[in-house]
Amino acid sequence: MKKLSVIALETGREELMEGLMALGAVEITSQEDKLADDHWKELVALDGNQSDAAGYEAELSSVNQVLEALDRYGTEKKPLFSTRLPVKKEKFKQVLKEREEIQQKVDLILSLLHRMAEVNSAINKAEAGILSLLPWEGWDLPLENKGTIYTDVMIGVLPAGAQVDKLEQVLDEKTRGSILGHLNSDNEQHYISFIGLKEERELAEETLKLFGFTKVQFPDLTDTAAKNIEKYREKLSALQDEKAKLEEAIRAEEGEKDKLRYLYDSLVIARDRADIRNRLLVTGKTFYIEGWVPAIAAESLEKLLGEKGCYYQLEDPEKGEKTPVLLLNGKFSLPFESITRLYALPSSGGLDATPFFSLSFAVFFGLMFSDTAYGIILTLATYLVLKKFRLEGMTYRMIKMFFYCGIATIFWGVMFGGFFGDIITVVAKTFFHKDVVIPAIWFNPMEEPMTLLLFSFALGLVHIYIGMGLKAYLDIKDGRPFDAFCDIGLWYLLLTGGVIWLAGAMGGIGGPGLSAIGKWMTIVGAVGIILTGGRQKKGIGKIIGGFGSLYGVTGYLSDVLSYSRLLALGLATSVIASVVNTMGSLSGGGIKGMIIMVIVGIIGHSYNMAINALGSFVHSCRLEYVEFFGKFYIGGGEAFEPFAQNTKYIEIREDH
Amino acid sequence: MNTEVANLVFNGSYLAILGAAIAALAGIGSAIGIGVAGQAASGVVAEDPKKFGQALILQALPGTQGIYGLLIAFIIMQKIGILGGAGLLDLTIPQGAYIFAASLPIGLVGIWSGMAQGRCAASAIMLISKRPEEIAKGMVYTAMVETYAVLALLISFLMVNGVQI
Numbered sequence: 001m002k003k004l005s006v007i008a009l010e011t012g013r014e015e016l017m018e019g020l021m022a023l024g025a026v027e028i029t030s031q032e033d034k035l036a037d038d039h040w041k042e043l044v045a046l047d048g049n050q051s052d053a054a055g056y057e058a059e060l061s062s063v064n065q066v067l068e069a070l071d072r073y074g075t076e077k078k079p080l081f082s083t084r085l086p087v088k089k090e091k092f093k094q095v096l097k098e099r100e101e102i103q104q105k106v107d108l109i110l111s112l113l114h115r116m117a118e119v120n121s122a123i124n125k126a127e128a129g130i131l132s133l134l135p136w137e138g139w140d141l142p143l144e145n146k147g148t149i150y151t152d153v154m155i156g157v158l159p160a161g162a163q164v165d166k167l168e169q170v171l172d173e174k175t176r177g178s179i180l181g182h183l184n185s186d187n188e189q190h191y192i193s194f195i196g197l198k199e200e201r202e203l204a205e206e207t208l209k210l211f212g213f214t215k216v217q218f219p220d221l222t223d224t225a226a227k228n229i230e231k232y233r234e235k236l237s238a239l240q241d242e243k244a245k246l247e248e249a250i251r252a253e254e255g256e257k258d259k260l261r262y263l264y265d266s267l268v269i270a271r272d273r274a275d276i277r278n279r280l281l282v283t284g285k286t287f288y289i290e291g292w293v294p295a296i297a298a299e300s301l302e303k304l305l306g307e308k309g310c311y312y313q314l315e316d317p318e319k320g321e322k323t324p325v326l327l328l329n330g331k332f333s334l335p336f337e338s339i340t341r342l343y344a345l346p347s348s349g350g351l352d353a354t355p356f357f358s359l360s361f362a363v364f365f366g367l368m369f370s371d372t373a374y375g376i377i378l379t380l381a382t383y384l385v386l387k388k389f390r391l392e393g394m395t396y397r398m399i400k401m402f403f404y405c406g407i408a409t410i411f412w413g414v415m416f417g418g419f420f421g422d423i424i425t426v427v428a429k430t431f432f433h434k435d436v437v438i439p440a441i442w443f444n445p446m447e448e449p450m451t452l453l454l455f456s457f458a459l460g461l462v463h464i465y466i467g468m469g470l471k472a473y474l475d476i477k478d479g480r481p482f483d484a485f486c487d488i489g490l491w492y493l494l495l496t497g498g499v500i501w502l503a504g505a506m507g508g509i510g511g512p513g514l515s516a517i518g519k520w521m522t523i524v525g526a527v528g529i530i531l532t533g534g535r536q537k538k539g540i541g542k543i544i545g546g547f548g549s550l551y552g553v554t555g556y557l558s559d560v561l562s563y564s565r566l567l568a569l570g571l572a573t574s575v576i577a578s579v580v581n582t583m584g585s586l587s588g589g590g591i592k593g594m595i596i597m598v599i600v601g602i603i604g605h606s607y608n609m610a611i612n613a614l615g616s617f618v619h620s621c622r623l624e625y626v627e628f629f630g631k632f633y634i635g636g637g638e639a640f641e642p643f644a645q646n647t648k649y650i651e652i653r654e655d656h
Numbered sequence: 657m658n659t660e661v662a663n664l665v666f667n668g669s670y671l672a673i674l675g676a677a678i679a680a681l682a683g684i685g686s687a688i689g690i691g692v693a694g695q696a697a698s699g700v701v702a703e704d705p706k707k708f709g710q711a712l713i714l715q716a717l718p719g720t721q722g723i724y725g726l727l728i729a730f731i732i733m734q735k736i737g738i739l740g741g742a743g744l745l746d747l748t749i750p751q752g753a754y755i756f757a758a759s760l761p762i763g764l765v766g767i768w769s770g771m772a773q774g775r776c777a778a779s780a781i782m783l784i785s786k787r788p789e790e791i792a793k794g795m796v797y798t799a800m801v802e803t804y805a806v807l808a809l810l811i812s813f814l815m816v817n818g819v820q821i
Contacts (some may be wrong), residue, residue: 407658571813572724621796
């Protein structure tokens with residue numbers, strides 16, 4: 001990263017900003033702190049123009065609304081991965097010449113959507129109206145009828161618990177002329193009509209109240225309930241017709257989607273350009289920007305700035321200054337950046353771990369997923385996705401990473417002789433009554449699990465050694481070679497010596513001479529660690545610290561043992577695969593058996609693949625994050641976010 | 657009568673089958689763990705249905721204990737001849753008892769680690785409800801628990817593998 005500061009003429013600003021955006025290699029930093037500085041404050045002001053950016057934001061949200069509506073009502077299928085369409089700058093500009101027409105389309109669809117919202121709310125209203133009237137459908141007097149000269153007419157509800165016949169009985173007893181109608185009932189209430197003499201009103205009302213009667217009125221409605229329902233239904237069907245027509249009309253505009261996407265992206269660019277002005281300082285005739293540029297992009301940036309006639313300065317950051325972080329990796333390591341990113345970006349002065357674990361990640365994944373057929377499926381599937389879609393960013397990296405992991409899986413599958421577990425053996429035995437065994441090129445882990453276990457530990461030891469080596473490298477780079485010697489060198493001595501000693505003492509490997517060398521290496525290492533482990537402490541702490549450091553040997557032990565998961569998960573894949581095969585073969589030979597075998601195989605192996613691919617991924621991550629990163633990695637950097645065309649649908653390419 | 661029952665129970669083949677059954681009990685832990693994680697997942701998906709896929713991945717993590725149990729049960733069954741056509745072998749009592757003992761690590765560790773991992777997965781699901789981009793961290797926290805199920809699986813496997821029949 002290099003620190004960039006530019007002073008340029010106000011007149012050339014638009015052009016320069018456009019150039020910087022197309023280059024996409026400069027992160028322009030906020031200058032708030034300069035404005036707080038008295039010295040700067042006299043000279044410059046912030047160029048910001050919030051209302052411009054807000055205006056673009058509003059337009060963006062309406063275009064987005066239209067695009068979403070087209071997705072919702074349209075017939076076009078959503079692709080599995082959304083990718084950006086590569087388009088030349090010339091074409092992009094050309095499409096946007098029709099900006100006004102596109103804008104008209106946006107307005108048209110927006111008005112359709114607006115009408116759609118109205119129609120939807122009218123539909124809701126009509127449906128609610130029908131629901132509220134349905135219980136009264138049997139009431140054949142007009143709803144506005146409140147009575148005659150001598151009678152009161154009303155409708156109302158009783159709670160579900162009330163006894164309607166009892167109420168009728170009481171009314172009959174107490175009054176001379178009351179007619180109670182039981183129109184309807186549901187779970188919550190009874191729907192009641194009442195006609196009574198006006199002169200007995202008080203008496204009747206009292207009785208009704210006793211039974212929990214609540215009057216119901218429809219102040220806005222005239223005519224009977226049934227007729228009103230009829231009216232609502234007519235309205236509803238008209239509304240639904242209109243809704244269908246509106247959907248049709250929106251769908252008819254689906255062809256405009258592409259152009260709308262152009263508009264959307266041009267608005268994104270315009271908004272970002274307006275936004276960035278909040279990071280510009282202006283004097284009147286000149287403006288000032290400050291930012292970061294990756295060292296590799298410095299040359300093309302200098303060319304651009306030279307062309308535009310700016311005064312600029314490129315400096316290396318001061319020691320210890322925090323810079324944004326950009327990961328740069330080769331072709332093979334690049335996809336594994338996704339794993340680093342999922343953990344945390346390295347700190348600004350730190351080391352990018354990606355190139356150091358890419359290979360081991362694939363190897364671990366392959367060991368745990370170890371099945372040739374699964375590997376082939378994974379490799380092919382990811383290969384096809386990569387071929388078919390122009391993926392970018394994180395999605396691309398993930399898919400590509402699984403592609404490499406698939407290849408590693410094939411490798412280990414061949415080594416250990418697994419193809420859908422033992423499907424070939426099972427099929428040959430069940431259907432052809434022959435004994436066929438695919439020989440493993442190296443060995444079969446089911447028969448020699450100890451070999452694979454030791455191999456896993458060995459791999460783990462190498463992996464941990466690499467992590468420790470990186471720590472030593474960082475120490476030396478920081479000018480602390482003594483720390484590197486004490487914290488890493490002595491441990492190398494102790495661990496290597498320990499392994500040789502144990503191998504000699506327990507396995508009889510290497511003979512007594514070598515074992516003795518190992519023993520002395522262990523002792524020297526241990527003594528060294530005890531003597532130096534507490535060097536940063538004072539007094540008695542020096543001794544305790546030394547023994548404390550030596551106790552760290554348990555940490556290394558558990559780190560190495562942790563790699564036993566390579567064996568365990570590898571076995572899980574192959575044993576579950578053979579469980580599936582055995583289940584498939586249980587119904588014996590013949591056509592029927594074959595069909596069952598195929599069905600059980602497809603379901604079982606898909607399941608096994610899914611669960612074990614997930615497991616292999618998670619546990620490879622764990623081995624990298626905990627056992628490897630833990631040795632040296634310092635995360636916590638801020639991502640480099642260049643001022644660029646962060647478009648959503650279109651990738652604009654320079655004309656060449 | 658009593659000797660008949662005693663012969664049935666204190667018999668190598670029976671002990672070995674009992675071992676396979678105990679190994680398969682690891683599924684209890686997975687079932688509980690997945691259940692706990694699933695409840696959390698439903699809560700999160702109710703807020704944001706787009707998180708279904710992510711939540712499902714995390715929910716699946718405590719499922720492995722059941723698989724490890726199945727794996728050991730399967731290997732035992734194959735070893736004593738229930739699977740693979742040869743028919744149940746006649747085992748001596750020590751042989752059966754060894755297989756029984758070998759099944760204990762995965763059976764017991766599977767149950768408790770599955771439950772603990774389920775709670776961890778549920779918390780990870782809560783984590784993605786606020787910060788979906790941090791799913792990898794939730795996965796690693798959850799996988800930390802599984803280490804001990806893996807170790808138990810390994811020990812059970814090596815023991816079963818080491819018993820001579």
